[in-house]
Amino acid sequence: MGYTLQYGQVYHYIPYLLGGAWISLQIAFLCFCGGIAIGMLNAVALAFGNRLAAGVARAYVTFFTNTPGLVQIYFIYYALPDLHIVLDSVHAVVLGITLNAGGYLALILRSGFLSVPVNEIDAGVTLGMTRLMLLRYVIVPHMIGVLYPAIGNKFILMVLGTAVAGVFGVEDLMGRTINANAESFRSIELLSITAAIYVAMTICATIALSGVGMALLRRRVRFAG
Amino acid sequence: MAGIWQELPRFLTWYNGIFLLNALLNTLLLSIIGCLAGGTIGLSLAIIRCARGRAMAVPRAFAWAFTEFFRRLPPLVVLMLAFFGASVARVDLTLFQVALIGLCLIATASLAEIVRGGIVSVHPNQWDSAAALNFGYLRCVLTVILPQAWRVIIPPAISFMLLFIKDTAFASQLGTLELTYAGKVLTTKGFSAALSYGTVLLLYFALSYALAGLGRRLETSIGIPADR
Amino acid sequence: MAFLQIADLSATYGRSPVLSGVSLAVEKGEVLSLIGPSGSGKSTLLRVLIGLLPPQAGSVTLAGQRVDYAVPAALRALRGRCAIVFQQYNLFQNMTVLNNVMVAPLKIKRRPRPEVEEEARALLGKVGLSAKLHAHPSELSGGQQQRVAIARALAVKPELLLLDEVTSALDPELVQEVLDIIRLLAQEHMTMIAVSHEMGFVREIATKVALMSEGTVVEIGTPAEIFDAPRSERARAFISKIIRAH
Ligand SMILES: Nc1ncnc2c1ncn2[C@@H]1O[C@H](COP(=O)(O)OP(=O)(O)O)[C@@H](O)[C@H]1O
Ligand SMILES: [Mg+2]
Numbered sequence: 001m002g003y004t005l006q007y008g009q010v011y012h013y014i015p016y017l018l019g020g021a022w023i024s025l026q027i028a029f030l031c032f033c034g035g036i037a038i039g040m041l042n043a044v045a046l047a048f049g050n051r052l053a054a055g056v057a058r059a060y061v062t063f064f065t066n067t068p069g070l071v072q073i074y075f076i077y078y079a080l081p082d083l084h085i086v087l088d089s090v091h092a093v094v095l096g097i098t099l100n101a102g103g104y105l106a107l108i109l110r111s112g113f114l115s116v117p118v119n120e121i122d123a124g125v126t127l128g129m130t131r132l133m134l135l136r137y138v139i140v141p142h143m144i145g146v147l148y149p150a151i152g153n154k155f156i157l158m159v160l161g162t163a164v165a166g167v168f169g170v171e172d173l174m175g176r177t178i179n180a181n182a183e184s185f186r187s188i189e190l191l192s193i194t195a196a197i198y199v200a201m202t203i204c205a206t207i208a209l210s211g212v213g214m215a216l217l218r219r220r221v222r223f224a225g
Numbered sequence: 226m227a228g229i230w231q232e233l234p235r236f237l238t239w240y241n242g243i244f245l246l247n248a249l250l251n252t253l254l255l256s257i258i259g260c261l262a263g264g265t266i267g268l269s270l271a272i273i274r275c276a277r278g279r280a281m282a283v284p285r286a287f288a289w290a291f292t293e294f295f296r297r298l299p300p301l302v303v304l305m306l307a308f309f310g311a312s313v314a315r316v317d318l319t320l321f322q323v324a325l326i327g328l329c330l331i332a333t334a335s336l337a338e339i340v341r342g343g344i345v346s347v348h349p350n351q352w353d354s355a356a357a358l359n360f361g362y363l364r365c366v367l368t369v370i371l372p373q374a375w376r377v378i379i380p381p382a383i384s385f386m387l388l389f390i391k392d393t394a395f396a397s398q399l400g401t402l403e404l405t406y407a408g409k410v411l412t413t414k415g416f417s418a419a420l421s422y423g424t425v426l427l428l429y430f431a432l433s434y435a436l437a438g439l440g441r442r443l444e445t446s447i448g449i450p451a452d453r
Numbered sequence: 454m455a456f457l458q459i460a461d462l463s464a465t466y467g468r469s470p471v472l473s474g475v476s477l478a479v480e481k482g483e484v485l486s487l488i489g490p491s492g493s494g495k496s497t498l499l500r501v502l503i504g505l506l507p508p509q510a511g512s513v514t515l516a517g518q519r520v521d522y523a524v525p526a527a528l529r530a531l532r533g534r535c536a537i538v539f540q541q542y543n544l545f546q547n548m549t550v551l552n553n554v555m556v557a558p559l560k561i562k563r564r565p566r567p568e569v570e571e572e573a574r575a576l577l578g579k580v581g582l583s584a585k586l587h588a589h590p591s592e593l594s595g596g597q598q599q600r601v602a603i604a605r606a607l608a609v610k611p612e613l614l615l616l617d618e619v620t621s622a623l624d625p626e627l628v629q630e631v632l633d634i635i636r637l638l639a640q641e642h643m644t645m646i647a648v649s650h651e652m653g654f655v656r657e658i659a660t661k662v663a664l665m666s667e668g669t670v671v672e673i674g675t676p677a678e679i680f681d682a683p684r685s686e687r688a689r690a691f692i693s694k695i696i697r698a699h
Contacts, residue, residue, distance in 0.1 A: 003313045003314075062434070063430065066387075066429070066430045066433035066434050066437065067391070067426045067429045067430050067433065068390075068391035068392075068393075068394035068405065068429055069391065070391075070394040070395060070397075070405060071394055071404075071405055071408065071422055071425055071426055071429060072426070074405070074408065074409075074418070074422045074425075075418070075419070075422040075423065075426060078412065078418035078422065079417070079418040079419035079422055079423065081418075082228065082417060082418065082419050083419075160297070160298065160299040161299070162299075163299030163300075163301050163302060164299075164301070164395075166301065167301070167398060174299065174301060174302070177302075187305070187309035187313075188306075188309050188310065188313055191302060191305055191306050191309060192306075194302060195294070195298050195302055195306065198297060198298050198299060198302060199293075199294060199297040199298065202297040203297070350539065350541055350543040351543065351545065351546070353500075353505055353539065353543060354539065354543040354544070354545065355545075356504070356505055356532075357503045357504075357505065357532060357536065357537045358532070358536070358556070358557040358561060358605075358609065359529055359532040359533060359557065359561045359609075360557075360560075360561060364560065364561075368556065368560065369545050369547065369548075372547035373546050373547045
């Protein structure tokens, strides 16, 4: 094989790529927050809403979780201008990822709402807890315990999911990798550095989430990510 | 929006139908072959990763590194690695094959992790009994552990496969003709983005929704309560 | 030399020592009963004997042959002659009762199916479970599961049977049905090491009793010697405790 790896030619891209990684994280965080808001609305509608609200939420979730995020963003970026909604690429990507995450997070949040610690509630009732006390000391802590690992996992997946932005020319880690590749043609070297940064980002996110989980739940939380 | 109705007759041609059907078939093929190959290799990696003993240290480390690396990458990065890797290695592959390799790597890593989760979920005393009865490692995994692990493996495996169908969309970035790429092609042929990508979204939806239903049926048929 | 000779056996879990210098001898046809407080290392001793935990030091000699636990072939040979029944039954949850009993002779010893099946049915008859051949473990009571576990252990025709508190996970009314089977085995002169705190039962079937404490054997003797005239202070304290419990 006539190919030799020449990392010397791509080292100077590392700060540029790391800057992209920072943008990726920002996108992930922004979309995650938006996704939580949309997911919460949908989950409440699914779990407690009337038929109309539940139906709308179900339609939303079914659509966004059964189609690829990439095509959703294509639609937002290229088709919405026909309706005179023109978004630049960053906004289209952020909107797309957020709407998509809203669908998945709705399912996660709903499963949390529907998991009720029956035995603990019985115990609380026999101890004479009021409904508010039950909510405060039994139900909410239980829900956080159920939801935290699942939501944390989703966040880690979303960090990777932001790579879709690169397709639309956003200067996230993926986008900057594509730019650098077009300039240097050292694809394998660049991609391996990018891969290492993504791996490092998910590992850092896992560690950070475990730390927060430890403080929040006072037990070890395992993340698949 | 009115525009869509006007271009619809021009859009609904025999030719476009065949074109989209072919693209849908390719998406389906990428998904199915990716899952089958990923499932098989992932299962093997998980079995290797759970093995004990010094003799297995090197394969175990490899399985660990492979799994942890590839499941921490965006699909697009893996696909591009496969694409440029193939061109650097000067192997003559079609774009479809390159995409398939990338997708298999993704599915392998994720399914390996899911299977491993199933294996470790089985009560450790099952290993003890088997070992005391002289079962070797592989026999124990195949006859005792995996038959009990399936119930834990199947729900997340189905969830993954449904996500994976959507990941195949990234194959379009290599130029592989599948649904997403077909949408791009249709827009370059002058159809509106709303119609082209709308149709593509609809086709993905039909595929994913049907397979999700199938997955739920499978889960209930093996006695796993459907809660999704 | 005795059929099973254990000399100066030591073992650790990670870094904490669990067995230190255990020496015991069991003759063919003998029933050795291991007693001792919880955490004294009884289960660990059985696990080491069957090769589930590698010993740190000392030796085990079975039928005149020293067992080298680091050699897979030796381990296989050992497990061909010994079998263990666990406190929690540990039946294969994915197999029927009959398959639990048949799997080792069939798949490991590769014996012909008709013969294995006939023996398995006979064994399950012996433990009183002929009616449950095709049930799954989760459909059985604890006592029934433990009887299946005994049948499964017997199916490999062991020369030495290790029993780890086989009745302590059972509801009181189910204890006798399991003890009856062990009593039957003792009458057939099966060599056994049984961890058990069923005093009356130990007195009846054990030829020897070893009292363990903190990873060592502190006293060995006949049941009468140990229960009626314990020599050491530790033995006295423990015996009075289990007598009071019964
Ligand atoms: N898997 C294990 N890991 C670490 N320590 C263990 C493990 N199993 C048992 N031990 C420790 O070994 C000691 C002996 O345990 P065991 O042999 O189970 O006692 P016994 O069966 O006499 O109650 C105990 O102190 C226990 O805490
Ligand atoms: Mg014990």
